[in-house]
Amino acid sequence: MNSYQLTAFRYALIVALGGFIFGLDAALISGTVRFISTEFGLSDLQVGAVVSAPGFGVIFALLVTGQICNRLGRKNALLIIAALYLVSALTSVVAPNFELLVAARFLGGLAFTSLSVASMYIGEVSPPEMRGKLVSMNQINIVFGLSAAYFANYAILQASNSGADWVDSVGITAYTWRWMLAVEVVPAAIWLGLLLTIPESPRWLILKGRLDDARRVMARIMPLATIEQHISEIRESASHGHADKNLRAQIADLFDPRIRTAMIIGLTVAIVQPITGINAIMFYAPTVFEQVGIGTDAAFMQSVIVGLVSVVFTLIALVLIDRLGRRPLMMFGLAWAALSLFACSWGFADAVYLLDAEALAQLADKVDVSLLQGALGIEYSSDVMFKEALRGLLGDTAARAYESDLLQSAIHINTTLVLLGITGFIAAFHISVGPIMWVLFSEIFPIHVRGIAIPCFALLTAVVNYFVQQFFPWQLTNMGAAEIFLFYAVAVTIGLVALFKLLPETKNKSIEEIEIALGSASASPVAAHSVVMK
Template sequence: MGSYKKNAFTYSTIVAMGGFIFGLDAALISGTVKFITKEFGLTDLELGTVVSAPGLGVLLALPLAAHACNSLGRKKTLLIIATLYLVSAITSALAPSYWSLVAARFLGGLAFSSISLASMYIGEIAPPKWRGKLVSMTQINIVIGLSAAYFINYLIIQLLDSDALWISDLGIKEHTWRWMLGSEIIPAFLWMVLLFFIPKSPAWLIYKDRIKEAKHTLQKILPADEISLQIEEMKKSMQNNTEGRSVISQLKEIFSSPMRVTLIIAMTIAIAQQATGINAILFYAPTVFEQLGIGTDAAFMQAIWIGLTSVVFTILGLLLVDRLGRRPLIIWGMTWIILSLGICFYGFKTASYTISKDDISEMSTLSNTERLDEIVNVKYGSDIEFKNALKGALGEVDARNFSGELIQKAADIDAILILIGILSFIAAFHFSVGPVMWVLFSEIFPISIRGIAIPFFTLITSLVSYFVQKFFPWQLGTMGISTTLLFYAIMVGVGLIILYKYLIETKNMTIEEIQLALVSKLKKDK
């Protein structure tokens, strides 16, 4: 590997670490759900607020990030983001109250724009034939971060059964969720340090008319005979751009007639990616697995399988994105997602729930078990019916605190089928729309507006993600798990129909060639 190739790979790897921190930050909360719910006495919507707080933060951050990455540059903006991750991790672990925890996680959400900026930066320093692989490294790091979070949570849960003195001294049993959230501090600090060693984006330098500095950066990542051509192509892409263009004028260009096909592709995939419900599964993984009636410890263990499946299929998607192309991975991947959600829907829809007297007698931690006498040996046809019966018998608080254990005892469910469906869904997402959306975002916008366009459409996908995270506990409590999964499948189906009509293939094309192909697609549709 030549030195310029090694440099491009090294810089991309460092920047893509933002994906790892994102994945870690996002999934660590999944292990804390029961602990913070009990400690702060949270309702379903309050729990959704804690989990979704970063999603709300990123809605504010993305417009600011769009301005910062154009005015301050990609590198400085990434450094600010890394600092926010670090501060959020520290304050989350030390949060003394429910609202301080929400505020600390909201602060972390301000850093979630790292995903869009990472794909932007890598797309601007990567050679065209490597762009798909290098941009997808961000998604690889996200799923590695997710896996690390699930493993950390599982490890901490296992430590709770130990009588070792050091566990007591560190307060792990008393402050379990704080140790989970605090585990992000060290990797966040490491990423912040490493970002000092990356160069400024050559595309941004040309945007600022700092041609000499851009050449210096390009010398590190391209062969000498390709530098002049690359600079000319970047200039051509920005020929309609002026230094003083406002955000509004760039947004108007995104919504203009010549950009109609690009707008449809970007808007559809931005909505469809999160409408799959992926973050409901990832951020509430142990809670989802508890619906299978396998118990808390097993639920944490199964969450690790989600992480491992994510890693394996993201790597597979990375290896094939430049071979098979973006369009086949998106179209067939979304079809696979719909089928997987259908399997889960069927498994939950055919489940039944019956609690026996013997089951109740085994629950030593539940007081006044006679309250359940009225529902003993009554067969309930869905999880929502059973949960409503528990609320009626035990009240809101005890029903919430003991529902996992009671479902484990009462469920008559094909857990293996649903587990296969969930893991198939995770595999399909991370093989297709997970990484490929970011590849498309790094390719389909001209350089003149990409500093606004990528954060804008990331804002759209973040808004959908926020609603999914916010309302998932409420959906479980009011709609039930089967209906919720069916809703996600229908949303993905709508997106699939639109993308089948409009999505073009972009593999092995320069950004300028992609713009010509999109214009050609627009003319054909008229």
């Protein structure tokens, strides 16, 4: 890389560290679910509220993110986001009850807009030939954060069970879930400090008429001889809209016929990415793996493996995205994801649940097995029926507290098929729609609408994600794992078909070139077809 590329890389890396904080925030909660549920006596919907509170918060934040980005700038928006992450992490650790924990996590959700703002900023400072890789750093940092969170949760869980004196002295045994959430505090503070060292986006400065400031920033990230040409291209693109329009007028710009193709692509990708169910699996990872009957410790360890798989395949996507292109990776990844999810559904649908005398003997030191005599020798054909029987025999609180042990003792399932299915889905997601969605968002929208378009589509993704997270515990109890995975598999298949018809190739094109191509596609169905097939 030359000096300009290195500088752009440094700015992108700092901004993309917000993805690491997002990953931590998203995955740390997965290890706390059983502890919080027991301590506060939560129902399925209350558990969903704790986990999905950030997803609810980001819905509100995204309503104003576009305005903040356009009025205060991309850098100031990122600084506000970093401060929110830090405050949320601190208040989550000390939350004394369910209500305040939900409120603290809601506050953190206001910072989840870091993903859309980061992709916007990185896309605007990146050279065209590096943009795919640099925007994808946001995704690689997310999976680094996820992996770090799963590892931290596993390490804290093992420490809490070790019986070591130092563990008790620092409160890990008594406050296990609080220690898990505390992992986020230091990285959030570091990111806030690093953001102070980056410049404002040159495209935003041009949009505001601050041409001299823009030239100073651009001189760091591109050759001097090309600066005036870039300024001219950006001003021409910006002339199609006006930064001083009110919110209603800016939203109206999204329906401009010239950007219809870009909007349809954005709409499709924004729905397909969350409807895969990725956040249900990632945010509830130990809970999901407990359904296979491998036990709590093994479920936490399997979550660590999921984090590592996420990192490996996101790195592969990072290498391939500017070589193979966006479209081939998306098509291959979604097809792989659909097959993996169908395999999971098949595995759970084929499972049976049976508590025999040997199983009850193994449970005797954990559960009052006399209460389980009513289930002895009865074969249940689904997890829903088995859990319902357990609640009738033990009561809701005890059935929830010992669910992992009871599943481990009773389930007969093709464990290998399901674990490979889940792991394959994680790999497929992170080589395709995971990173590519944010790359496309940074590329396909013209400069004059991107400040409102990216947050709008991120809002749509957030709404779908919120419902996926909020209702997953309830779905698991009332629908069962087989039906949930089948629903995700069908949704991914529909998304694959839609994107096969819609998705263009955008690698190695400038943002302005993509705008011209998609504008032509909007004006002519024949042109649209040719853009898609390029």
